[in-house]
Amino acid sequence: ELLGQAVARSLTGRDAILLSGGVDSPAVAAFAAPEHRRRTGRAIGALSAVFPDLPAVDERRYIELVTQHCGIELHTYRPRSRGLDDVEKWCRLFGSPVPIVSVPELAENHALARQLGYTNLLTGDFAEFAFGSPDHLVSYLVTHARWWALGGLLLAERRRGVSWRRLARHLLDTFIPGRLANWYLHWRRLDSPQRIPDWLDARKINEIPYRTDLLQPSRRRWTQAQLVGTEGSTITIEADEVCAAQEGVTVRRPFADIDLWEFFLSLPAELKCPDLRYKTLARGLLRGRLPDPILDRRDKTYFDDHVMAQVDYPTLKRWLAEPRHRIPGVDYGRLAQRIEQGNFNRFDWHWAKDLARIHAFLNAW
Template sequence: MCGIAGIIHFDGKPVDVKALETMSNLVVHRGPDDMGFLLFDSKGQNKPLFSSYPFESNIKKYNGGFSHRRLAIIDLEDSGRQPMTNEDQSIWVTYNGEIYNYLELKEELLSFGHKFHSKSDTEVILHGYEQWRCDLFSHLNGMWAMAIWDDKKKELILSRDRFGIKPLYYFFDDHLLIFASEIKQILPFIIKKITINESLLFRYLTIGAMEEEDETFFNEIKQVKASHFILFKKDSSKKTTSFYQLNFNSDIGVFNNNYTDIKNRLKDLLTDSIKLRLRSDVPVGTCLSGGIDSSSIVLIASKLLPYQYKNQGRQKSFTAAYINEPDIDETIFAKKVIKKAGTDGHFIYPLSEKFWEEIDELLLFHDTPTHTPSIYPQWKVMEKVKQEGIKVVLDGQGADELLSGYLGYIPIFFAQLIKDKKWSYFFHELLTHVEIYSLFNTFNLLMVTMRNLIRKEHLPRWKLTKSYIKKDFLKNFNEFPTLIKRSNKNLQQRLYQDFFLLSLKSLLKYEDINSMRFSVEARLPFMDYRLVEFIFSLPANFKYRNGKTKWILRKAMRGIVPDKIINRIDKKGFEYPEKKWFYDKKEIIKEIIQQGKDEIKIYIKTEDLLLHLESLLKQPVGSSFIWRIINLILWEKRLKNFYN
């Protein structure tokens, strides 16, 4: 895991080597173990530099360069340094991530006659590119954001993993390309060129939408899309290509009990995914919430770790916990897993006072506005991981979108049953839901189902927020925010959208920033593409059945995960005590808004917002809107500081 960056002038202008150094220094947190640089030009001259060398300020003849910050995980020796090259220095790579099947690929490449000089996964990328060119990416099982410089062709390739686990941003204009792991690395060099993406800002403020496709909050800065690579040629042309397509089964499925082979296959794939993600030359820890996803990972890893890494010692697990908050605290479940797995369990207690003290730093590292304060509990967990000397953690990200883990997916399943006229199946699930939950809960579920059938998903948020948006800002956009049309009547299609295009995209971004802020690599076993493809090939009723979300995972983990967790019907993500953090801190919030009037005056009716602040903070939709306002204020202030 690392931080990468690069600058290329395709018109032959000299690259500012001090700019590369600045880009590297802005992400020391992503790679504190080493730093490396590469300078290259159109004549085939290359100059690698590492941290042991002083930077030569008078270098003028190179028109391109890479910078690299290293977090050493696999092959801790100097042989694993980046940027890395092949034998004849015709191919160079700087990359962030891990290729989990690098050992298998190495054996395959050796059979083709390639020779290796390190034990790193980076060298596998180099020889893989020599062998397969851009077909390389289809061979990789892992997470990555990489830049490959083909010195013979004078071409650059930017590539991002199948699901966008690792970030990769770029600016391309007038023969100048700048790319980086974080937006903050690009901003200083184009600050007077950038404009805010007001279309995204409008969707963000009104309904909490985040980035879609390749967009960011800046019009001029894009992100490489997941499962794509971009080829930049020496004539400044650019071509974007997809190397992976995820398919899904849109059927509801037949209601029967023939699932033994399927649950066993899921268990085997998850176990192998965890086994691959335990490959490391440093100890591996685990994030543990107390839900079935993280519990499965911790318990399977506890059986595998002694055979994976001889110096591992006792597995350390990390759990966010809340005193006197029974509605969101999962300590009781986490302790059951810790006892069964025999882990060294660490509990972290995020506090509202600390949250408001650290909010500037938190949002500074996130670069652009965020949609939930729940990023803070994860931030504190990763801070503790670092304090315990752990560089790698396994986490359960992606399982909810794969397996219909959120309760909000239930009305989509119900709407699909109604639309497809599966009446006996519908009434079976309806009555089961009444038995498990309550008549009142089921009535509310039906109301949401009806709203889904007439496509009014975002209406409550829109009704509340639009009254506080300035008319001059509103009139620039459609009456109702336009989005990728989320499916509200087909569960599998909605899961595909959330997993590949929408909500998970933001969660992966937050996970990357929160973990890398503390020089920790987060690995996600549920996002192994083999497991993802298998789960999406199953019909919807393997995700939700008999009133239970993640139905097939519950069946697969029976006997591994404690029954008390298998049988849970509640769902908690990275929650936070909303009342304590927001309503009880309304004076702090009021002060932030009052001091930030100038930053939001062209977007928000500030006086109306302050007048109704207390009532807004009493409701989830309102407090979420206030969080977005706070993000906007602090973000705009940071941009002013950058500009000045």
């Protein structure tokens, strides 16, 4: 199978899987464990972050299901690093601020893996891009006159208990221009206005529409969604590679394998997405290779508690209370008040930590 081939290409003999309780990294584990044992005669390792003090975040029960099922040697740790630790050092090392990922947590993970004797780490990264998205599938089938496929999809959704009203909304989306849809969402305050803190200029943020996926013509939206993994910033990947090299390990992502991507991109829409749930095809293909409780999970892990435990007010104050440089659209006075009050929500933290990285970078030169 293509995933098995991709995993086999990634193994070196001193491997560990960065394992979570979802579907993506367990899918890698299902193929890596037997192949590693065949090659080396030993169980492959797994390294997992666990959060015994944060029950809503902790996935240990699912992780252990996978390791027991696949015969994997499990190592766990409680992450201690925080997203803004040594932020100026990292900005100097990378020559840029790094968005999205928590570089200190990556470095902590890779250093621990190396201490355990592993030099090659396998992840489930990019699985959601390889498997594809059902977003805008109904519009795609309508605009391409795929009537049999559309009928089968609607029937499958009805059997799943989805209401006709919800399905009609999917059909209606086909005929609403994206800019009109974004205007309506903003007018009805359905564009998550709380995502913009009171110390940022909402007009500046809203220069980019809330739903950029709707700006494409409806006949192209689903196709564009299948290619979203080819877009975006490569800075985060580079940061991970630098962290890995610094700690003496390599990171391999089997779901980025070109043959696997070509296979999923070649599938007809109705086969790739047999219903409007994410990863339905993947779950079916993995049935029997992974425990059913993993494939049938309906609860979703939200990392909000861990994210909020990362808030570092002293570091934010250092970089943002009286910055040497000022970025248009930021009310630094109000931001300083909020930092002093110590009452951030997750949206405040999301924006502020990236802003702190930017200022740390600007101050480093």
